[in-house]
Amino acid sequence: MSSRASLQKSLGIGLTLGVTLLWLMGVIASGLVAQHEMNEVFDSALEETAQRILPLAVTDILNRENRASNLRAPALKEHDEYLTYLVRDGEGNLLLQSHDANPGDFRSHPSEGFSNTPSHRIYGVSAVSETIYLEIAEPLAHRREAALEAGVALLLPLFLLIPVSFLGVWWIVRFTLRQVVEFQKSIESRGAGDLSPVATDRLPVEFEPIATAVNQLLERLHRALESERSFTANSAHELRTPLATALAKVQRLKGQMDGDPLKKTVIQIEDALRSLSTLSGKLLELAKAEGGGAIAQNPQNLVPILEMVVKDFASQAQGRIVLSLPDNAVDSFLDPDTFAILVRNLIENAIKHGDPAQLIEISMHDNGTLKVCNGGGIVSPAQLDLLRNRFVRSTTGASGSGLGLAIADAIAKGAGMTLHLRSPARERQDGFEAEINLRNRQ
Structure with missing residues (x-):
């Protein structure tokens, strides 16, 4: 208490x-x-x-x-x-x-x-x-x-x-502090992504410096987030364009080197550039996840976004993905773009590290619970705790940067949510499961 x-x-x-x-x-x-x-x-x-x-x-x-x-x-x-x-x-x-x-x-x-x-x-x-x-x-x-x-x-x-005095004093105090209470409620009721200035009308003189300081802090935070978003977008463009250009030139060079003994070296350069492009994309996603922009000002329906992201992976998974969607909308303050990054990383993790012969089950429920479950070997409890860290991977032969679950966990923490990782998955003897409730915020 x-x-x-x-x-x-x-x-x-x-x-x-x-x-x-x-x-x-x-x-x-x-x-x-x-x-x-x-x-x-x-x-x-x-x-x-x-x-x-x-x-x-x-x-x-x-x-x-x-x-x-x-x-x-x-x-x-x-x-x-x-x-x-x-x-x-x-x-x-x-x-x-x-x-x-x-x-x-x-x-x-x-x-x-x-x-x-x-x-x-x-x-x-x-x-x-x-x-x-x-x-x-x-x-x-x-x-x-x-x-x-x-x-x-x-x-x-x-x-x-005594009771008359108590009622009179309580009424006077309540009437005098009504603007302070409204100021308190206006701050409590706004979402974490609402950085608009708080109202300072008719506040007592003693509380005006507090409201002014809060508005100044919100303005600075808004500028910092906008700067972070701008930097992330610009960095993504400035990094991906040269990498894509270099990769295209290497691929063109590889096509012109039939029978050349240096072709093997060119292929290795192509793989390195492709890996660097993927890593840069993941690092930018991690920067966005840790930048504080995970919360939107207004709740959004995340069901269509989940459906769109899953369709993007249809060709990679070759019919392995089983999607279960709720009948009603699932509104959440989680930023839609950030949610797409979260889902993408969870699905990529399931595709890369799951058993190719088993299905990947993705489900969203009316209460806001999102689950991504795949078959495969059991991850030990010691390794399971480390998977949230950067560049940490379980014992697997699949390629990857070790950033997918770190990005997903950073997004969950930034939104005040909890990402649960389980192995084996619930109601199964093996596999891996990631679960997050998109409505429950700490």
């Missing part, structure tokens, strides 16, 4: 996580501020309540005939108290308490001001020359519950905002 991530995905996830993190930090900060403000409000409520209750409690205590009576204030009805209070003297003796107060929640000795116990927040105030103390207690759990509810109230919108 590739470790590279999509730019849209990275930006979408990164921005969403960033927004979410900022929201969380904002919620935490808001929660802390809210908690501080609530503590101030609760403390103010404790102080205000104490100021309201203290005069009433002092009046009640001073008007008693017996201070030890009515220590618990009566409740009008049953209810839960968040605030409870005690009224004590300076020595800590209980004078009055709210109906639900627990003396254990308070400090052992009363004092003025705010203080905390493990479970309560306490506020104390005194009266009558600090002889009567009123203390009000509020459970800390009540404050924590209020802070938690405030925090939850701040967090709840975040669960809705």
Whole structure:
């Protein structure tokens, strides 16, 4: 699996996580501020309540005939108290308490001001020359519950905002990078032989240098391929013409030398020129195969080309070739001229090195698979691996340059295809088979 991530995905996830993190930090900060403000409000409520209750409690205590009576204030009805209070003297003796107060929640000795116990927040105030103390207690759990509810109230919108933010960020990123995605698809969808400039309209400024560099590279590659094709064509003409002229003159000289002892030497020169002409043609084919021009800009139907090439070999094979063609067209991005060179070399290899008494089977299927199969001896696995190299031939007495399969393999690699060589051939005990799929590209 590739470790590279999509730019849209990275930006979408990164921005969403960033927004979410900022929201969380904002919620935490808001929660802390809210908690501080609530503590101030609760403390103010404790102080205000104490100021309201203290005069009433002092009046009640001073008007008693017996201070030890009515220590618990009566409740009008049953209810839960968040605030409870005690009224004590300076020595800590209980004078009055709210109906639900627990003396254990308070400090052992009363004092003025705010203080905390493990479970309560306490506020104390005194009266009558600090002889009567009123203390009000509020459970800390009540404050924590209020802070938690405030925090939850701040967090709840975040669960809705996270997916909304993700969708919004994703849409903005996708909308912003739409031209970059189109640029990517335009490059991916074009064939390997399409060297036309890529569109740079409305690309973001950051990507314009990339598109410009790609177009410059495509232009240089196009010029290099055109130069290679021109050189190959010119070289073929410049080499073949002098060789053909020299060969014709030697043949004419040979015809005029009946009985001459030098005729044998002239025949050897003729054979050498003929071999040199064949070798030069193969070298030019190899140069074309390795020149990068194996791919066409548009797919072409290769069935008629195969049929035409096979007809050219009809006289050489003397009825040995059995051709099987598909009913439908086989379209491929392989350049038609390059395909003709590929097929020609495979057929020449089968004619030269196959058993003359056996048929040469050539077949093309609808899925684009081309097979050339001939009878003959079995090529060892060690030799089979070397046949793709230049000037390498198997143990055979047939003439040849050892370039046919090297040319075919170079064409296959240049087109992003794979040439399979087998010996013995499939479903046979002997022979040799070459197979390539003209549609499957790596």
